[in-house]
Amino acid sequence: MRRINLYASIIAIAIVSTLFSCVDSDKNFYDSSYRMPNPMGDDFVAPDGFNWSMTASTTVNVEADNEDAQYYSLVEVLDANPFSTSDYNVLAKGTAKPGQAFSQEVIYPQSITYLYIRKTDPRGRVSVNALAVGDKQEDLSVRTAKALKAGTRSNEIPEKYPEETYDTTGAIELVGGADWNQSSQHLESGKKYIIKDKFSGAINNTGAYLNNGNCTIFIEGEWTPSQDRMHNANIVVLKNGKINILKSLLIADNSTLTIQSGGSLVGDNLNLTTKILMKNFGTIIVNSMTQLNTGSILYNAPKATITVAGKSVNSWEQAVYTMGAIYNFGEITVQEGVLKINSQDTTCFFYNGDGAVINTPTFIMGGIGTNDGTINTLKITNNGGGNPTFTNNCSLYAKESFDFKGTSGKIIMNKGILAGGIEGDNFIAIPSFVCGNSGSTFELNDGSMIKAKIISIPGTTIKAGTEGTRSLLKATESISTGSEAYFGGNLDIECPEGKFIGASQNYLGYTMEKSVAQYSPNGSKTIITSCSETTEVPDPGTDPKDPQFPIELEDNHEYSYLFEHQWPLYGDYDMNDIVMTIKKRKISTIKNKVKEFQMDIELSAVGATKKIGAAIMFDEVLANDITKAVEINDTQAQSFNLNDKNIESGQKYVVIPLFDDAHKALGRDQYIQINTISDHSSNVKEVKTISFTISFNEPTVSADAFNINKLNIFIITGGNGTNRREIHVAGYQPTQLADMSSFGGNDDDSSISAKKYYLSKENLAWGIIVPTNFKWPLEYVNIKTAYNQFNNWVTSGGTGNKNWWNDWDETKVFQTNKN
Structure with a gap:
């Protein structure tokens, strides 16, 4: 009896597997009017124009301003601020010199609001600029227009008696x-x-x-x-x-x-x-x-x-x-106590004239004032309140601390210095610089400088003028922005890498205009000279030289490719019929043209129960551009018709086979689910990684052609050859060998004339790219069930829950339920 029940259970599983993992019969592919139920629900429709992309792109243009015009600067585009964290990815890399700008399309996750441009000049000096993208782009353009001009004064100089x-x-x-x-x-x-x-x-x-x-x-x-x-x-x-x-x-x-x-x-x-x-x-x-x-x-x-x-x-x-x-x-x-300004009435005005000196243990700055001379103090404070308007055009020194709390005042500096003092021929740093209230503003014009060890400026605006010498905010130990701080104008910021700290790991904590540049300590190229002719001299760097060619960018950011294999009919939408992950891309360039491209892609899971192959088409690399044979390790593709360059024959663009039988590539001879069912005997621990290298005798192809959005990875069902059934990621074009007769039939709504590919009549996709090492759903588990935010991300047209893949049900994804 137990054997009979066990046998019956196996049959039941097989029937369920058939119902959820494949179509009733392949004959339905040839009946273009046949429709399957919407796997996401009868009322579930993705908005028109939604392209299922989880990445965005922008063209980054970087001009080189190095004084050594014959040499190249190294340019890198990062997805996080290297001064704030060591956890960042290099998204693009190349060179620039005067007259030859760096210009590349950069792909980034849609949830990112800033890219960071890191430049290493020919003398080895490193700078970082923030580039607002996405949600912050409009804010940046508005606030940039309000940046100060250099040399403004807020108060008139009183006449001498x-x-x-x-x-x-x-x-x-x-x-x-x-x-x-x-x-x-x-x-x-x-x-x-x-x-x-x-x-x-x-x-x-x-x-x-x-x-x-x-x-x-x-x-x-x-x-x-x-x-x-x-x-x-x-x-x-x-x-x-x-x-x-x-x-x-x-x-x-x-x-x-x-x-x-x-x-x-x-x-x-x-x-x-x-x-x-x-x-x-x-x-x-x-x-x-x-x-x-x-x-x-x-x-x-x-x-x-x-x-x-x-x-x-x-x-x-x-x-x-x-x-x-x-x-x-x-x-x-x-000698003891304080010198205090405590009113904002125009009759209460403090002025320290050109060449004048004030020495006081504590300077309480609570009203209107101007300094054209030197003020030597131990502490500068607003005594916990008041909204001062103070202009510093010369030297303002606080040997122990600068502490503005509970204020929304303004400090304007025109070629002014705010530091701890002078020791020998050098400015010393204020040990602690604190401005702790939203609304405080520091305007640094025409070569002004604030120098402190530890700078804490939650909610503070620090902006420089748009004319004259660049100004400098210099922290020798750390900068903490806390809540939303703002940096703008021609401002250089010096801070040790990893010590520019925002509000939290998930909240940036500051807004930064593109004109602002960040440097390691003493790395700014701006020479700051005070009214006393004391200078803050930057690091001159090494002797100038070009970066080492070729420029190598190794991108270890992972991208997961998920496919349903029943196109042009819907499947069960567990998005695990084929799971592949790009593990590594390496691009070597000379003068922003590609010398060599390497890629590792991992075949991780097969939820389909039929033969499936896969390949990759490079949508902007012509087959004629390949002059050397592509190197492929341990090829798993035997049925592709390849030419002497190891790319597929009969194609306009470069097509490289990955495998022609996913099950065999993972070491299985039967067409059964692999790594999609918990504790299944067919599961494998050793997944398959396919690696290949494209090399060029003469670099002529732009690095843009190898961006992640130009890598057209697709699967093949029903056998290889001409007129084959290809399934591509939503929006990606088929190859010249694809059978496009099913376009517009069954559940599909593809149109060659409209350049609309592999989207359904409800605007659903058969293939998507997730910009992470994705935890795919278990067999028979709809992706919207495994990921609670997926539904809203789709129905919002991609505007909501942009990081939906970070919220999964541990009981419904394979990686946490292997056994």
């Missing part, structure tokens, strides 16, 4: 000690007073006595104020005069304070409040300077010095709406 001379004739002398009180002699508006010796008495100059006007006080000797506040006074420290502040002095209410060259102000705390003008042509040494409020100006003239030994120099103290201005043309030194 001249040092005036003063007439003290008729000035009333103020005399007396600390216990002296001039209450009986009130200072009057419009009158002049003078301190000729030492004076420490109280001065009563309230507005009530001055009728809101100002008096003038000249200091020829030494004044030690006994009060903490002065109102409505124009105070002038003459060339040998001195103010000595014991505790604190507040200058208020429309007063002015002028210190002539040779004069000085020293002491504890100097406060300047609303609408105060302070002009320093001499020397100021105080512990702190605060409350530079609304409408006030602190002017430090050329050769004048201000030293704050204690806390800070501030443009605000009480609230964010208070404002002031600092115009420095001399030297300001803050």
Whole structure:
């Protein structure tokens, strides 16, 4: 009984196999009106125009700009950024030199939004440019048009105040000690007073006595104020005069304070409040300077010095709406604490002039400012907020860190340097450069540079001008973009390879215009020169030479070819009747013409139960182009009619046989399923690899002719010879030996006149190419069942689920269910 049941089961399996793997009878091929049910469902139709391609193409043109015009640069097109990852494929490779551009059609997966152009110039220097394709192409063209021109300024340079001379004739002398009180002699508006010796008495100059006007006080000797506040006074420290502040002095209410060259102000705390003008042509040494409020100006003239030994120099103290201005043309030194700009009102403006120097431990950049001189700091920050607009046209140094968080401000650099400082004749890098908010913008014009060890810029825009010298963003250790960063204009980026880090492995994390070039550290050819004539000199490279010819491109990216064998009738759509995988392509070129082409293709599975052969046609290589015999290893094709070049006779284009019996090629004498049923006795571990080499005596054929989209791999059913039944990948043309009488019959909708090949009346395909080492469905399992996203990819016309092959059911594919 067990034997009978077992025999019955075998018969049942055979019947099911017949129903799902082959047509009822071959006679149906000759009845062109016979239709099979749609294997994808009665309502399943692929959109018109959908070509089943999982790759896209673009022509990449690269001009060589190397100064050694007689030599060639090496050009490579990559599918990922080599500065971000080592997991990338070289899609095309060739040469360019001035007057001889590199131009090739490049094939890439449709899910890719960027290609990367890597150039190695004759001196061995490597650069990488991003080329937006697919979804990003429109965005690139729009944003490129908005790139800055070099040399723009956001703020006007304030005028220098001249040092005036003063007439003290008729000035009333103020005399007396600390216990002296001039209450009986009130200072009057419009009158002049003078301190000729030492004076420490109280001065009563309230507005009530001055009728809101100002008096003038000249200091020829030494004044030690006994009060903490002065109102409505124009105070002038003459060339040998001195103010000595014991505790604190507040200058208020429309007063002015002028210190002539040779004069000085020293002491504890100097406060300047609303609408105060302070002009320093001499020397100021105080512990702190605060409350530079609304409408006030602190002017430090050329050769004048201000030293704050204690806390800070501030443009605000009480609230964010208070404002002031600092115009420095001399030297300001803050020994401890901060120098802070904290308002965006136009009356609050910071300016550090040409040749001027500011030294401060911390520079809080929160308002409007321009630097035409040198600012030396340990830390530059926006204190966690504020939206500064700051223009740096010279040297801005932060020895420890640059930290902008929670800001959407703008920093504009015109031939400006933002670095850690200068050591010897070299710029040193800021240890940490952080800008952590979407909306921040850095504009680098005309040879500007940011140099730091570690750069973190999530959501930040860094763009250079489109005119003048290229600018440089230089990271000696790493760059992290986090969320969407943007790079544009004539910008060079230096960073160690593998250390340009996006948001995640599956999210690029940045947008990069084609004009932006990436280099290894010190690899940019741009010479950056600061206003102090310090230069960032690039690596000069080696002596110039051509790359080694022939140029070899070994592409190990795998492409799987899946076929249903019952054309012009539908099959069961498990897409495993024949499974072949291109494992390797190697192209050797001389001046972008092919010297040699090698390919390895693997026969992996046969779900069909009849004899099937296969061959490859090169759709853009004429048979007459072959001048040397094709070398084929261990040929599995005996029934093809080959000429002395080992290509098929009677063909316009080159056709190379792969095998004429798939089962025998895999070592089986019976026509049974191989590697499509779990734990089947016919399965094989050793698949068959067919290798061949095409060589040319004289390179004349373009490398484009050997692109993956020009490799027309097809299968042959029902025997070889003329008028044979060929089944090609959707959209690929038949050979001259194909029987095309079935075009338009049964389920097929092919048309020679419309150049529509091997697509059904529902626009389904009998052959597809998947750009990966594909896990094919088990026997009798429809591909849309094994791959959940396949259905949507097809019905969307290829716009949705572009990586559908990454989502499979492990119970329904052969590779995870061999046993």
